[in-house]
Every structure is written in C-alpha cells, then in structure tokens.
Amino acid sequence: MAGNLRFFLALLRMTFxxxxxxxxxxxxxxxxxxxxxxxYIPVWVVIFSIAPDIGGWTxxxxxxxxxxxxxxxxxxxxxxxxxxxxxxxxxxxxxDAYLTLPKPVLLSAAISSxxxxxxxxxxxxxxxxxxxxxxxxxxxxxAPLFVLMGSIxxxxxxxLFASIGFWLKQFYASAEEIYFNFNLMAxxxxxxxxxxxxxxxxxxxxxxxxxxxxxxxxxxHRLMLLGYSLAGVAGYAALAVSLFYLGLRHYESGNRFGxxx
Amino acid sequence: MLKYFHFxxxxxxxxxxxxxxxxxxxxxxxxxxxxxxxxxxxIYHSGHAPHDIPFVDMAWYMGIAQMMFFLSPRxxxxxxDDVRSGNLGYFLNRPIPYLWMRFTEGGGALCGNVLIYYxxxxxxxxxxxxxxxxxxxxxxxxxxxxxxxxxxxHLLFQVISGLSALWTNDAIFIYHSYQKMFLxxxxxxxxxxxxxxxxxxxxxxxxxxxxxVGDPCSLFLSGHTDGFWSILALQIFWLIAVGAGAWxxxxxxxxxxxxxxx
Numbered sequence: 279m280a281g282n283l284r285f286f287l288a289l290l291r292m293t294f295x296x297x298x299x300x301x302x303x304x305x306x307x308x309x310x311x312x313x314x315x316x317x318y319i320p321v322w323v324v325i326f327s328i329a330p331d332i333g334g335w336t337x338x339x340x341x342x343x344x345x346x347x348x349x350x351x352x353x354x355x356x357x358x359x360x361x362x363x364x365x366x367x368x369x370x371x372x373x374d375a376y377l378t379l380p381k382p383v384l385l386s387a388a389i390s391s392x393x394x395x396x397x398x399x400x401x402x403x404x405x406x407x408x409x410x411x412x413x414x415x416x417x418x419x420x421a422p423l424f425v426l427m428g429s430i431x432x433x434x435x436x437x438l439f440a441s442i443g444f445w446l447k448q449f450y451a452s453a454e455e456i457y458f459n460f461n462l463m464a465x466x467x468x469x470x471x472x473x474x475x476x477x478x479x480x481x482x483x484x485x486x487x488x489x490x491x492x493x494x495x496x497x498x499h500r501l502m503l504l505g506y507s508l509a510g511v512a513g514y515a516a517l518a519v520s521l522f523y524l525g526l527r528h529y530e531s532g533n534r535f536g537x538x539x
Numbered sequence: 540m541l542k543y544f545h546f547x548x549x550x551x552x553x554x555x556x557x558x559x560x561x562x563x564x565x566x567x568x569x570x571x572x573x574x575x576x577x578x579x580x581x582i583y584h585s586g587h588a589p590h591d592i593p594f595v596d597m598a599w600y601m602g603i604a605q606m607m608f609f610l611s612p613r614x615x616x617x618x619x620d621d622v623r624s625g626n627l628g629y630f631l632n633r634p635i636p637y638l639w640m641r642f643t644e645g646g647g648a649l650c651g652n653v654l655i656y657y658x659x660x661x662x663x664x665x666x667x668x669x670x671x672x673x674x675x676x677x678x679x680x681x682x683x684x685x686x687x688x689x690x691x692x693h694l695l696f697q698v699i700s701g702l703s704a705l706w707t708n709d710a711i712f713i714y715h716s717y718q719k720m721f722l723x724x725x726x727x728x729x730x731x732x733x734x735x736x737x738x739x740x741x742x743x744x745x746x747x748x749x750x751x752v753g754d755p756c757s758l759f760l761s762g763h764t765d766g767f768w769s770i771l772a773l774q775i776f777w778l779i780a781v782g783a784g785a786w787x788x789x790x791x792x793x794x795x796x797x798x799x800x801x
Contacts, residue, residue: 310712317719329587452563470577
C-alpha cells in the first residue's frame with residue numbers, strides 16, 4: 279500500500295514536472311479556459327432572470343454546482359487524464375506495457391497522461407466557489423471535501439464507462455461523449471431530475487452524488503445527506519474499479535500480435 | 540463536383556457503419572432533450588412561464604435546439620488530429636483542397652445523422668412531448684430545413700476551430716470557447732426573445748449563433764412561419780461569410796505548414 283502511494287506520488291511529480299516544462303502553453307490554455315467558463319455564467323443569469331427559482335434552485339445553487347463540476351473536470355484532466363484514454367489504450371494494446379510492471383495497472387494507465395487545460399478549470403472552479411462563499415454568503419467550509427468527492431465520482435464514472443471498451447471495440451468516441459455530458463449534467467438543477475432519471479442520476483451516472491446532494495447539504499445542513507453521499511461515492515468507486523479489473527482479465531486472455539520498435 | 544460527392548458518400552457509409560457511436564450519441568441526445576424539457580416544465584409549473592409561449596412550443600424549441608448540436612459530426616477532432624499528427628501535410632498533395640474535402644466528409648456524416656434524428660429523434664420527441672407544435676407539422680419541417688443549413692455553418696465553425704490547432708497545438712479549447720459563445724448567444728437554453736434587455740436581443744438575432752438555432756426554432760414560438768425566408772437568407776449570408784473566413788484561414792494555415800514542414 280505504502281509502495282503504491284509512493285508510486286502514485288512519483289507519477290504525480292512527473293506529471294507536474296512535465297506540465298511545468300510548457301509554462302507559456304499552460305498559461306495561454308488556462309487563460310482561455312477561464313474565459314470560456316466565464317462566458318457560460320451569463321447563460322445561468324439569463325435563465326434565472328426569467329425564473330428566479332427552478333424547483334427551489336436559485337442562481338446560488340447553480341453557481342456552486344457549476345464551480346464544483348468544473349473543478350472536478352479540471353482535477354481529473356490534470357491528474358488522471360489517462361482514464362479518459364483507456365478505451366484507446368485498450369484498442370491499441372497499450373495496456374500490455376503496464377501489465378509487465380509490478381505496480382497496479384490502473385494507477386499507471388490513469389496517471390500516464392495529463393491535460394494542462396485542467397489548471398484553468400481548477401482555478402476557475404475554485405474561484406467560482408470562493409465568489410459564491412463571499413458574494414452569496416454560502417457556507418462552503420466543506421467545499422474541498424465536495425470537490426474531492428466529486429472528482430472521485432467523476433473519475434469513477436469515466437473509469438466505469440471506459441471499461442466498457444474491454445468488450446466493445448472503438449468505444450473511444452462514444453466514451454468521450456459520455457464523459458462530457460456526465461459533467462454537463464452535474465451542473466443542471468437537481469429538481470429537474472425526477473422518476474427514472476433521478477434513479478440514473480444516483481446510480482449509473484451519479485451526478486447527484488457529485489453536486490446535487492452536497493449542495494442540498496450546504497443549504498439544509500442535514501448530516502445524514504453527507505453520510506449517504508460518502509457511502510455512495512465509495513460504492514461507486516469500488517464498482518468502477520471492479521469493472522476495470524474484470525475487463526482487464528478479459529483483456530489479458532486475448533492475443534494481439536504486434537511489434538514494438 | 541463529383542469528387543466531393545464521392546467523399547461525402549464514403550463518409551456517409553463510414554458514419555453509418557459505426558452503429559455503437561451513433562447509438563450512444565443518440566441516447567445522450569434523448570437524455571439532454573429530457574433534461575431541458577423537464578427544466579422548462581418545472582419553470583412552467585412554478586408560475587414563471589412566459590405568458591405568450593405555450594409549454595408544447597417551448598418543449599419543441601428545446602428539443603430541436605439540442606438536436607442541432609448532435610446533427611454535425613465532431614469534425615474539429617479529425618482536423619485537430621490531422622494537424623497534430625502531421626497528416627495534414629500528406630493531404631495537401633492531393634488534387635482536392637483539404638478544407639473542402641473535410642467539409643464534404645462532415646456533410647456526408649451530417650446526412651447520416653439527419654436520417655436518424657429527423658425520423659427517430661422527432662418521433663421520440665413527439666411521443667415524449669405528446670403533441671405537435673402549435674404551428675403544426677409544417678413549421679416542424681421548415682425548422683428542420685433551417686437546422687440543416689445551420690449544421691453546415693456549424694461544420695464550418697468546426698473547421699476553423701480545427702485549423703486553429705496550427706497556432707495553438709490544441710483545437711479543443713478553441714472549440715469549447717466557440718461552443719460556450721454559441722450556448723450564450725445562440726439561444727440554446729432560453730429563446731432570445733426572452734433575454735433581458737441589457738443582453739441586446741434585437742442585435743443578437745443577426746449574429747451567426749442565433750441564425751443557427753435561436754432564429755430557426757423561434758418559428759415554433761411566433762405563431763406563424765412568415766420569417767422562414769428571411770432566416771434562410773440570413774443563414775446563407777453567414778454560410779458564405781464563415782466559409783470565406785475558413786478559406787482565408789486555410790490559406791494562412793497553408794503558408795504556416797509550408798514554413799514549418801507540417
């Protein structure tokens with residue numbers, strides 16, 4: 279366990295070192311990323327100028343949800359972008375290289391690459407949460423926990439859908455669509471998710487665990503909600519990891535002829 | 540022109556053969572349609588509904604506005620890949636301009652999507668919403684014609700986003716900026732007529748973003764379809780203008796490729 283943690287930290291150091299080599303590119307992309315997300319804020323302002331509340335959700339709720347979802351997207355892009363490329367790695371047989379290493383395949387595959395636009399998204403997300411705390415006087419003391427939980431849910435969601443690539447070939451483009459819309463839905467008002475879609479939002483695509491329940495906790499302070507949310511995050515992460523290793527066993531049993539130069 | 544037809548035909552066949560990707564994308568469209576319609580249903584139930592727009596028309600507006608995003612293939616990803624892998628250099632030797640080759644390929648895939656979304660998509664939207672828009676099926680057909688032209692403009696914007704990778708090494712963040720501008724100025728989530736005055740809705744209607752979604756879908760809300768020809772004329776203007784912009788950008792890109800060697 280301690281060895282894996284050291285390996286994880288070493289991989290993270292390498293990721294950040296590699297990102298730091300392209301300071302100018304990071305700054306340009308981070309700047310663009312912040313501007314891009316700033317453009318999106320007026321969309322919510324317009325919606326809430328028509329309807330001051332959507333089933334009890336106000337502009338405050340929407341801003342907090344957007345801050346958490348974007349920060350989570352940024353963290354996952356920055357630290358574990360490799361998760362998003364797993365279907366591609368499967369199709370190209372790139373997991374073979376990790377199978378020969380003594381360290382967990384999932385850790386190597388997840389942290390094998392990083393996307394430096396994540397810096398801008400993390401900064402924007404955290405900045406928006408701080409703005410909400412100051413301007414709307416929302417108690418966001420637990421915001422770091424929410425972002426951590428949200429990032430785990432989002433990363434697990436990516437892993438779960440990426441693992442389908444073990445059984446379905448050329449799943450990369452489909453998986454990308456799912457990741458993007460997973461994050462998009464996390465910023466949608468919770469009251470619109472009812473019936474079957476609410477069940478999906480708490481199980482298969484648990485955007486409820488990512489933003490809806492933490493936000494409900496922020497505004498109602500019901501500790502029970504936080505407990506459910508933590509249990510849900512742990513369960514979903516365990517499910518995603520299990521599916522990955524199940525798929526990996528299927529992958530290991532296959533044969534792929536190729537020459538590496 | 541025949542060569543363009545064949546590129547579009549092959550892209551159509553290729554697109555239709557990847558059933559998994561098409562099915563996933565269609566499923567996501569249905570979820571987003573559901574989310575947007577439900578959002579407006581909650582707004583209508585809470586008493587904040589715009590007085591002059593029936594819920595059915597708003598639901599059709601949202602359904603078709605979401606559909607527009609799903610009709611075009613993700614062309615910018617292919618161009619971004621060509622630029623980053625250096626494949627762009629190989630395509631330049633061919634007796635067909637790279638820009639129009641990719642555009643016609645996008646058009647071929649777009650036709651594939653049109654077949655599915657205009658049939659299964661509208662049928663499911665109808666079953667979900669429960670009735671046709673107040674203007675009847677005629678308005679729906681006219682909006683679909685306009686949305687097809689809009690998708691061609693969207694493809695050209697994607698070409699521009701993809702070519703930007705020559706300067707930025709990554710087209711995705713340029714595309715995301717464009718996409719967010721589109722969401723804000725195109726009237727995707729809220730009809731432009733409902734925008735607050737300070738947003739300048741009267742001016743926004745003439746921009747390419749509104750010409751692609753907000754203006755066509757507003758035919759559902761106006762109670763008549765008189766605006767069809769003026770919207771089509773505006774779309775053709777933007778199709779030519781954005782196409783000229785893409786061509787000019789491609790010219791600059793070519794010079795850069797020659798200097799840097801791809």
